[in-house]
Amino acid sequence: MPFRDAFKDCVxxxxxxxxxxxxxxxxxxxxxxxxxxxxxxxxxLFNFAVGRGYVTMNPFTSIQKPKKAAxxxxxxxxxxxxxxxxxxxxxxxxxxxxxLVLVLFCGVRVDEVHRVTWAPICLRTDFAVIS
Numbered sequence: 842m843p844f845r846d847a848f849k850d851c852v853x854x855x856x857x858x859x860x861x862x863x864x865x866x867x868x869x870x871x872x873x874x875x876x877x878x879x880x881x882x883x884x885x886l887f888n889f890a891v892g893r894g895y896v897t898m899n900p901f902t903s904i905q906k907p908k909k910a911a912x913x914x915x916x917x918x919x920x921x922x923x924x925x926x927x928x929x930x931x932x933x934x935x936x937x938x939x940x941l942v943l944v945l946f947c948g949v950r951v952d953e954v955h956r957v958t959w960a961p962i963c964l965r966t967d968f969a970v971i972s
Contacts, residue, residue: 873907
């Protein structure tokens with residue numbers, strides 16, 4: 842646990858905003874999303890501690906949230922035309938098309954689709970049938 846290891850010689854009431862910020866920004870392997878997640882999780886922990894009277898302040902509330910780099914997601918998103926071309930005429934690949942439909946239209950993550958058990962799903966007709 843990085844937080845525990847960084848503050849192992851410190852009681853929770855002695856964690857300062859400066860030390861908290863140094864902890865969040867010292868790890869070069871953490872990107873902006875990871876840093877924001879760490880701030881959010883530790884802020885929840887300290888809010889709990891404040892609520893229980895264990896500490897008087899949350900040092901993570903004063904840390905400036907990291908800014909994400911400009912997104913290049915537009916280069917990674919398929920257009921409607923590309924999706925239609927991808928899914929058309931793939932009759933020999935019904936299970937792959939079904940997986941793509943779950944990802945593209947239902948918000949199911951790729952790793953979640955990988956765990957789907959296809960046995961009760963019949964893809965041999967124009968409509969998927971779940972038995």
